[in-house]
Amino acid sequence: MVVKLENVTKTYKKGVRALDNLSFEVRDGEIFGLLGPNGSGKTTSINCLLGLLKYESGNIEVFGEPMSANRYDLKAEIGFVPQNVAVYTELTVYENVDYFCGLYVKEKEKRRRLVEEALNFVSLLEYRNVYPRKLSVGLLRRLNIACGIAHKPRLIIFDEPTVGVDPQTRNRVLEGIKRLNREGATVIYTSHYMEEVEQICDYIVIMDKGKVIAHGTNEELKASIRHGETIEVQLLEPKKEYLELFGKIHNVYSTYYKDDILVIKSEKGSTNIPNVLEILKDKGIKYGLLFSEIPTLNDVFLEITGKELRD
Amino acid sequence: MTVFRLYWRIFWKNSVIALIYFMVFIVLGLIQVQNYPEDEFSFSIVKTKIVFVDRDNTEITQGLKSYLEKYAIYKDIEEGKIEEALFYNEIELYVEIPEGFTEALKEGEILPIGIKTGSQAPRAHIITRTIQKYSHLAYVHINNGQDSEALVSKLRDLLDREAVVSEVGRAGADLSESVYYFNYMAYLLLALIISVISVIMLAFKPLEIKRRNLLSSISNRKMNLILLFCNFLLGIGFLLALLVLGIILYPRQVLTGSGFLLMLNAFIFIFPVMALSYLVVTLFDSKNVITACGVVFSLGFSFITGVFIPQFLLDEKILLIAKFIPSYYYVANNNKINEIANLNFQNLRPVLTNFLIQLGFALLFILITVYVAKKRETQEN
Numbered sequence A: 001m002v003v004k005l006e007n008v009t010k011t012y013k014k015g016v017r018a019l020d021n022l023s024f025e026v027r028d029g030e031i032f033g034l035l036g037p038n039g040s041g042k043t044t045s046i047n048c049l050l051g052l053l054k055y056e057s058g059n060i061e062v063f064g065e066p067m068s069a070n071r072y073d074l075k076a077e078i079g080f081v082p083q084n085v086a087v088y089t090e091l092t093v094y095e096n097v098d099y100f101c102g103l104y105v106k107e108k109e110k111r112r113r114l115v116e117e118a119l120n121f122v123s124l125l126e127y128r129n130v131y132p133r134k135l136s137v138g139l140l141r142r143l144n145i146a147c148g149i150a151h152k153p154r155l156i157i158f159d160e161p162t163v164g165v166d167p168q169t170r171n172r173v174l175e176g177i178k179r180l181n182r183e184g185a186t187v188i189y190t191s192h193y194m195e196e197v198e199q200i201c202d203y204i205v206i207m208d209k210g211k212v213i214a215h216g217t218n219e220e221l222k223a224s225i226r227h228g229e230t231i232e233v234q235l236l237e238p239k240k241e242y243l244e245l246f247g248k249i250h251n252v253y254s255t256y257y258k259d260d261i262l263v264i265k266s267e268k269g270s271t272n273i274p275n276v277l278e279i280l281k282d283k284g285i286k287y288g289l290l291f292s293e294i295p296t297l298n299d300v301f302l303e304i305t306g307k308e309l310r311d
Numbered sequence B: 001m002t003v004f005r006l007y008w009r010i011f012w013k014n015s016v017i018a019l020i021y022f023m024v025f026i027v028l029g030l031i032q033v034q035n036y037p038e039d040e041f042s043f044s045i046v047k048t049k050i051v052f053v054d055r056d057n058t059e060i061t062q063g064l065k066s067y068l069e070k071y072a073i074y075k076d077i078e079e080g081k082i083e084e085a086l087f088y089n090e091i092e093l094y095v096e097i098p099e100g101f102t103e104a105l106k107e108g109e110i111l112p113i114g115i116k117t118g119s120q121a122p123r124a125h126i127i128t129r130t131i132q133k134y135s136h137l138a139y140v141h142i143n144n145g146q147d148s149e150a151l152v153s154k155l156r157d158l159l160d161r162e163a164v165v166s167e168v169g170r171a172g173a174d175l176s177e178s179v180y181y182f183n184y185m186a187y188l189l190l191a192l193i194i195s196v197i198s199v200i201m202l203a204f205k206p207l208e209i210k211r212r213n214l215l216s217s218i219s220n221r222k223m224n225l226i227l228l229f230c231n232f233l234l235g236i237g238f239l240l241a242l243l244v245l246g247i248i249l250y251p252r253q254v255l256t257g258s259g260f261l262l263m264l265n266a267f268i269f270i271f272p273v274m275a276l277s278y279l280v281v282t283l284f285d286s287k288n289v290i291t292a293c294g295v296v297f298s299l300g301f302s303f304i305t306g307v308f309i310p311q312f313l314l315d316e317k318i319l320l321i322a323k324f325i326p327s328y329y330y331v332a333n334n335n336k337i338n339e340i341a342n343l344n345f346q347n348l349r350p351v352l353t354n355f356l357i358q359l360g361f362a363l364l365f366i367l368i369t370v371y372v373a374k375k376r377e378t379q380e381n
Helices: A042-049 A093-102 A108-121 A137-149 A167-182 A194-200 A218-223 A241-247 A273-282 A297-305 B002-013 B015-034 B059-068 B079-087 B101-106 B121-143 B148-160 B176-202 B207-214 B220-249 B257-283 B287-305 B316-322 B326-339 B345-380
Strands: A003-011 A017-026 A031-035 A057-062 A078-081 A155-159 A186-191 A203-208 A211-216 A227-235 A252-258 A261-267 A287-293 B048-054 B072-074 B093-097 B114-117
Touching (some): A017 A057, A093 A108, A093 B002, A108 A137, A227 A297, A241 A252, A241 A261, B002 B015, B015 B220, B059 B101, B059 B121, B079 B093, B079 B114, B093 B121, B114 B121, B121 B148, B176 B220, B176 B287, B257 B345, B287 B316, B326 B345
Antiparallel strands (some): A003 A057, A227 A261, B093 B114
């Protein structure tokens, strides 16, 4: 076990309980996803895990050892990529990576090699002499990652690394994380973007209000809910009576309108697309688009909490 | 060494600002020092407009009129308009020598001289005093058988004679000019240290950067100690640069026992200034605000603690406020060191007390900084 959190409780000074008996484990070599809406306690749990925040009760272990603020031996094995870009604006790209790597690696030649590798990894070699204020948001994010991974840590924590970046950079970041994992690093990835977590994580913990509300692999989480399929039909003449009409289909447990789109939700089992198409044809209902969606982590979150993950 | 190197890299990146500050301050300093007055006070005679009516018209009274030309400008005004002229300040004094004045002196009597003053009475006072002195000296010498012709030039000599004051028993060097430079140094040190050190420390302040550093394999305490050491080195660097300039400008004054005390005073002064810069960077997050603090503190402190204007010329209420500022004790110490004729423990006691007060301020600023930092840390937690 690389990380183990056991009944960790953290309350901020104003009485806000950020973590409420939080427990989870991260296994060696996996990409562990910590998913939850903003304010669910993801960053707080990471900060507690890193020894950056004090907590009232519970235990945290890293690499099988109790973690605390002064466990510098354990910290040396951890890489951290914070949510906001944390680099020195007075240093160039190279100097920044060299500084953060230098906090762990003293040997000059080895450090030089590691810095080059990190810059190459995030494709910033050509920007090595550029100052951060001259970099775009995407390039800054990549620099932020390079600073966290240059010393080749065994455990790398990414705290919402794709907030505010364009899709291209996002894909590049996610690909990079998978590569780091393939090269042997255990990764903890926190995000409120379910698609990202679905895309790269082997094991997922969904958090809300400082608690774990669900955990498992992507498939396990989706299998754990009642929901099976969402069919959305863009009607040209939406009518209220259609809600009842489509609601009578076998396995359908909810129908509603989202603007002029009729949403039909079915329980797990066979697909209802043929049944929906049949009714549309028989009743002569005019429609534009029709598409079906398999369950997402948002559905898991919605079914457990009654609210959207993006709320 | 990683943090040490980082500190100096950040300093180097900010060194242009530091250099500009330094050069501007040095130039200003040199201009100030060049303009240092030769004496602490200089006077110029302001002549008083008077009407002089001589009804006696003898050699003695003519001699008086001639002597008073040194202080007076004679005006011709009709007798009937004297009161009006005094009221409208056309003249400041009306002098009337009565008839028989010289004869009366010979007979052992001083006839009263008619004097009328306007609103500028203080200036007229010099004339009336001179007239009185002249009358008394004439009275004394006439009664000792001196003839009038020789008496006029004798009276002139006697009245022009000035008291000679000489200082005795001073062992220490006269530091007047270098004290002026050292006082001015308080402004330079405040401005440089607060502006430059605070801006460097600001680079380490963002929470995410702090956390990234805290996550490293270097302890927070070690990191803070390295930063403290670097700040100390930088403060010493600024001080040395200014001291070297002081030695170049005033080698005979600075390279003495008293000069050494001035240097020691400046060394001690950098402790409260550095502690103040820590407090500023702990309280404020914006580079612009910190730079403004550097300007406000350096100029403000300098104006009210006697850096630019000598302390003895400052209002008592201002000095009362100044006593809550370390530069007051720094400047007071420089002045005190200059006053000390013999360097012995008894004379140095007030200087040592001021050293302790300055260090006390450093401690106070550190305690406030620690308190604010702890409070912030609690908020972050």
